[in-house]
């Protein structure tokens with residue numbers, strides 16, 4: 001840990017969605033003109049590893065993209081990433097699903113699956129957790145506390161019940177089950193500007209934004225930023241050089257040390273902790289409450305009617321609940337633990353005549369179909385196709401398990417609900433624009 005008067009935590013959320021179904025019978029269903037994973041790795045992940053930026057950052061690296069890295073990076077970079085993550089990594093839920101939308105068992109499956117994958121890939125147990133879209137409710141916090149997490153990262157506006165702003169303070173959240181967990185709200189102005197502001201001059205950025213705000217913090221309170229990692233080189237070309245310079249030159253020159261989030265409890269004093277409350281069903285990328293951006297019409301839609309999202313979500317959520325009922329009936333009570341313990345295998349299952357594995361793969365696929373990306377965007381075509389292919393993959397696994405009749409019925413239900421959703425760009429319904437997912 002550097003010996004400095006002030007500390008800065010440079011947090012990154014590193015995530016890409018799964019882009020391909022795994023089942024043999026769906027091969028070729030998801031062809032892409034651009035290999036996005038490779039492009040983003042070359043523009044952003046690889047430079048940040050080579051230039052040493054990740055050695056200074058604190059970061060989550062979601063399993064859906066982390067599992068791909070050995071095929072996208074060279075051997076040296078892969079080893080380096082693993083070592084860096086062992087020290088500076090933050091936990092994830094394997095899949096980027098809005099956790100408040102899930103029932104308790106589904107929350108537990110993804111949170112445990114994420115922990116298991118982190119241990120498998122990195123060889124350590126994560127202490128802090130980055131929730132997908134920072135979306136939280138109390139039930140999710142309870143599962144995270146039970147899983148042994150020390151705390152979650154979130155946006156300051158997700159916390160209330162304090163005398164002053166929540167930014168950068170460790171907040172103790174008391175939970176109904178008698179546990180408690182910490183919430184760690186990032187600094188809103190600095191994080192937003194790192195994401196969307198001018199990144200042409202790191203010295204000026206530090207001087208104008210970070211130094212004045214960090215001066216107002218008590219010496220034992222590090223400033224925490226959290227920004228999408230893809231900002232640095234992919235969304236903004238050459239911003240990888242900006243962040244590297246900021247962390248290696250601008251901030252150290254101002255006497256500000258760069259702190260690993262996994263060391264942060266060593267810096268805080270007891271007097272820094274505050275009690276607060278979570279504003280449930282909020283997220284860092286929609287200020288309108290109740291996670292509305294992902295479920296229906298929201299001011300975030302920028303003039304395009306987002307009502308299609310309601311039908312898209314309902315169709316896939318009902319589908320996921322039906323799969324749960326089937327697994328309860330076919331596999332008894334212990335299947336959630338089994339799935340969490342074998343999640344990597346289940347999600348990449350290519351199809352087989354092993355009935356139990358096919359049922360677990362059907363459930364993993366129906367959870368994968370809950371990935372939040374399609375309804376983040378206004379246009380259903382941006383990312384809506386892949387989740388329907390994961391639902392289709394779930395159906396294929398059901399057929400492998402001998403559940404052909406149920407698969408047919410669930411497909412009809414999906415199509416019925418999707419037909420009520422209208423694409424605001426073409427005016428066509430969702431079944432028409434995604435017809436090839438179901439034939």
Ligand SMILES: [Zn+2]
Pocket residue numbers: 285286287288289292293298299300301
């Ligand atoms: Zn919104």
